[in-house]
Amino acid sequence: MRVLSQKTKYALRALQYLALRRHEGPVLISDLSEDEKIPRKFLELILLELKNNGILQSKKGKGGGYALRKAPAEITLGQVVRLFDGPVALMPCVSESAYAPCPECHDEAVCGTRFFMKEVRDATAKILDGTTIADVLSRSQLLESKRALSSPATGYQI
Amino acid sequence: MRVLSQKTKYALRALQYLALRRHEGPVLISDLSEDEKIPRKFLELILLELKNNGILQSKKGKGGGYALRKAPAEITLGQVVRLFDGPVALMPCVSESAYAPCPECHDEAVCGTRFFMKEVRDATAKILDGTTIADVLSRSQLLESKRALSSPATGYQI
DNA sequence: ACAAACCCTACTTAGCTGATGGAGTAAATT
DNA sequence: AATTTACTCCATCAGCTAAGTAGGGTTTGT
Numbered sequence: 080m081r082v083l084s085q086k087t088k089y090a091l092r093a094l095q096y097l098a099l100r101r102h103e104g105p106v107l108i109s110d111l112s113e114d115e116k117i118p119r120k121f122l123e124l125i126l127l128e129l130k131n132n133g134i135l136q137s138k139k140g141k142g143g144g145y146a147l148r149k150a151p152a153e154i155t156l157g158q159v160v161r162l163f164d165g166p167v168a169l170m171p172c173v174s175e176s177a178y179a180p181c182p183e184c185h186d187e188a189v190c191g192t193r194f195f196m197k198e199v200r201d202a203t204a205k206i207l208d209g210t211t212i213a214d215v216l217s218r219s220q221l222l223e224s225k226r227a228l229s230s231p232a233t234g235y236q237i
Numbered sequence: 238m239r240v241l242s243q244k245t246k247y248a249l250r251a252l253q254y255l256a257l258r259r260h261e262g263p264v265l266i267s268d269l270s271e272d273e274k275i276p277r278k279f280l281e282l283i284l285l286e287l288k289n290n291g292i293l294q295s296k297k298g299k300g301g302g303y304a305l306r307k308a309p310a311e312i313t314l315g316q317v318v319r320l321f322d323g324p325v326a327l328m329p330c331v332s333e334s335a336y337a338p339c340p341e342c343h344d345e346a347v348c349g350t351r352f353f354m355k356e357v358r359d360a361t362a363k364i365l366d367g368t369t370i371a372d373v374l375s376r377s378q379l380l381e382s383k384r385a386l387s388s389p390a391t392g393y394q395i
Numbered sequence: 396a397c398a399a400a401c402c403c404t405a406c407t408t409a410g411c412t413g414a415t416g417g418a419g420t421a422a423a424t425t
Numbered sequence: 426a427a428t429t430t431a432c433t434c435c436a437t438c439a440g441c442t443a444a445g446t447a448g449g450g451t452t453t454g455t
Contacts, residue, residue, distance in 0.1 A: 140424095140429090141431075142430085143421090143423090189380045192373055207357065214349075218352050219349035281403095284401090295401060297401050297402080
């Protein structure tokens, strides 16, 4: 199927970055761009779209920059994915956020394919809408601490 | 995200069509094309690809046509989707059929995003690889019989 | 030989993705 | 008020893919 777009992947990285620094005041686009290796102008578009959708806030001029508007635990993967990659469903006729009938389906109530595609959509949405940026960060920490235990030489040991 | 391609949707329709007629000898491309409203030349490409992947068989010349090579219960949605739309995973780093590392991920064992994208992949693959053309057809019949019960005027009542 | 029917290669068109460039606007500092 | 710092907006571009079209070529049955 199709893979997540670069925009979505960059957006997720940017959100994690901002979440980690959310008590340090506004973050500059250029800092984020350099640290995360995201093309500067492309990143601008992404942050702007996140702002226009209420996920980020920005401040212009000296001392300005970007910051989270919502708490990391209130930003779901589903929101971000839908914003940049559109509906989660594999067929428009099973989409909740962007329903559209299939052009040649004479009766979708009876379509067997639709039934299973709806199961896929529901399973996917359950995960994406049930996982937040906070979950992603804590999962990363958990994975790091586990790895530190199994190979103590890395210097991450607790 | 991305929706299933027309090719995949046409392929699924064609397979159901062939499954329903699997005891009636080879089916002509032109019959399938007309009955299912699939552009003739486009359908040729699709059937050919299904044949080259061992799902269909064909016979040339007069009296020829297409037929299933495998039983309907041995053709999964996952096979068809992967054939025409590529891997099921949302990121290459969680794909089983087409693994590739993410270019800028310094350590994927510790990537929180990857963890949840793998959950999505597994949930999706479980459904798509666990559902066959036979399942789709019997689900259609079940839905039809249910609808007939609730609205007897349609003429489908059992 | 002839016609039926699948096989193969190439092409076209439109739309999207990822990215870039440059001018505009707002805020803080001097 | 001028200057600097940063975000904002608009326009453009190259490359790619999906969907479909075109036109022969090859095989088979009668």
